[in-house]
Amino acid sequence: MRGNAAGWIDMDTTIDFSGTRPSPPLWLLAELTYRCPLHCAFCYNPVDFASHGAELDTDTWQDVITQARRMGAAQIGFSGGEPLVRDDLETLVEHARELGFYTNLITSGVGLNETRIARLKEAGLDHIQLSFQDSTRELNDFVSSTKTFELKHRVARLIKAYGYPMVLNCVLHRYNLPHVGQIIDMALEMGADYLELANTQYYGWAMLNRDQLMPTSEQLKEAEATVNRYRERVGDRCRILFVVPDYFEVRPKACMNGWGSVFLGIAPDGTALPCHAARSLPGLDLPRVQDASLADIWYHSHAFNAFRGDGWMREPCRSCDERETDHGGCRCQAYLLTGDAAATDPVCAKSAHHGQIEQVVTLARRTARDDQVQPLIFRSRDNSLRLG
The missing domain is CATH 3.20.20.70 (Aldolase class I)
Structure with missing residues (x-):
């Protein structure tokens, strides 16, 4: 599994799990x-x-x-x-x-x-x-x-x-x-x-x-x-x-304890989610419970297998001795900050994009110091229709 240059997920990539079967969802x-x-x-x-x-x-x-x-x-x-x-x-x-x-x-x-x-x-x-x-x-x-x-x-x-x-x-x-x-x-x-x-x-x-x-x-x-x-x-x-x-942080959290490992979310419209923010990933063909059984979704759908294990990882994650601990961090955060869902989570100090995290923190200090208050955008149906 790879993200392409545009950050989209290649749905035709074959994933090799070496015959292992994922554990069932617990939550x-x-x-x-x-x-x-x-x-x-x-x-x-x-x-x-x-x-x-x-x-x-x-x-x-x-x-x-x-x-x-x-x-x-x-x-x-x-x-x-x-x-x-x-x-x-x-x-x-x-x-x-x-x-x-x-x-x-x-x-x-x-x-x-x-x-x-x-x-x-x-x-x-x-x-x-x-x-x-x-x-x-x-x-x-x-x-x-x-x-x-x-x-x-x-x-x-x-x-x-x-x-x-x-x-x-x-x-x-x-x-x-x-x-x-x-x-x-x-x-x-x-x-x-x-x-x-x-x-x-x-x-x-x-x-x-x-x-x-x-x-x-x-x-x-x-x-x-x-x-x-x-x-x-x-x-x-x-x-x-x-x-x-x-x-x-300088190391990412083990988001959801690993993609498709413990957590199974079902959205109001029946979309099955490997994590809360999975909808933000372009090209991830999220299945719906109206179209497939939960077992088929969990074990066989491309979306839930996209970032299971470590076969999708690139360097520095692929050879990192911490990959079994943090599972490469958050895929959604990686995409939001780098445009590539398969990139190392920029929270990690080993990421080539870690500087973006540091810039955001620096900006927060400057904004707070200069009292640069901007209006908050509140969650509402009207704002959703306008921004979505």
């Missing part, structure tokens, strides 16, 4: 919808989401869930958009739970009232992850372009009242990194068991807003030091996860 992400009441400027949904096809119906989703479980998938995440806009969410949760899935709802909290959470509890939902945008009403509501701060606090209390582990998520960026200590305090006051402080990954809408969202290295170091102080103080009372943004 199924069911992106039930791209509809969402929030308009977050860092959303990873595709910018052109408004032009995608109709959502899968209940029966098709149930069939997808059944197939994934038969293949060996153990955990399912219901996501979006906002999955609570689907009236059949409880039906899908119940179906997944009856099959033996560990079920996880990833939500903004909008739409989760007491009636709904009681029905989800009865359906067997195991886990709820609630997102906040900040510890202050002003920034929380600004970044999502909606007034949801008080609502999220009410939902957090409901989650605790119904016996769920309190799992909070806050996406970090230049605007809220200075508030990390306050965000942790807010989580502790809510009785959070887990707090994921996930620095923005620059795909989708976040890529459009990268120059305004990218923090400085000084902000990041200070925030990480704050997190470490809280970890020492809090101990096991709340597990605090801090995910460093790729742009500040």
